[in-house]
Amino acid sequence: MLIKIKCLQCNIEGSFSIADASYAGPYKCWKCGALHTISIAGNEVKSCEPLSQEDFDKQQEFDKLRDKFK
Numbered sequence: 001m002l003i004k005i006k007c008l009q010c011n012i013e014g015s016f017s018i019a020d021a022s023y024a025g026p027y028k029c030w031k032c033g034a035l036h037t038i039s040i041a042g043n044e045v046k047s048c049e050p051l052s053q054e055d056f057d058k059q060q061e062f063d064k065l066r067d068k069f070k
């Protein structure tokens with residue numbers, strides 16, 4: 001499934017492919033590299049918020065930790 005997402009920073013529309021009808025997590029603009037937190041439900045973008053590099057790193061750390069404790 002291909003979802004269209006508009007970058008909040010440069011307004012460029014990018015496509016994001018998801019395996020399921022829902023997704024929540026980071027999205028990176030292909031043009032300017034701006035990070036967003038997006039949530040998709042029922043193949044529709046429900047929310048799109050700017051994400052700072054710092055928060056993105058934190059999230060990555062969290063994912064790493066979670067993998068460790070699987």
Ligand SMILES: [Zn+2]
Nearest residue numbers: 007010029032
């Ligand atoms: Zn952008």
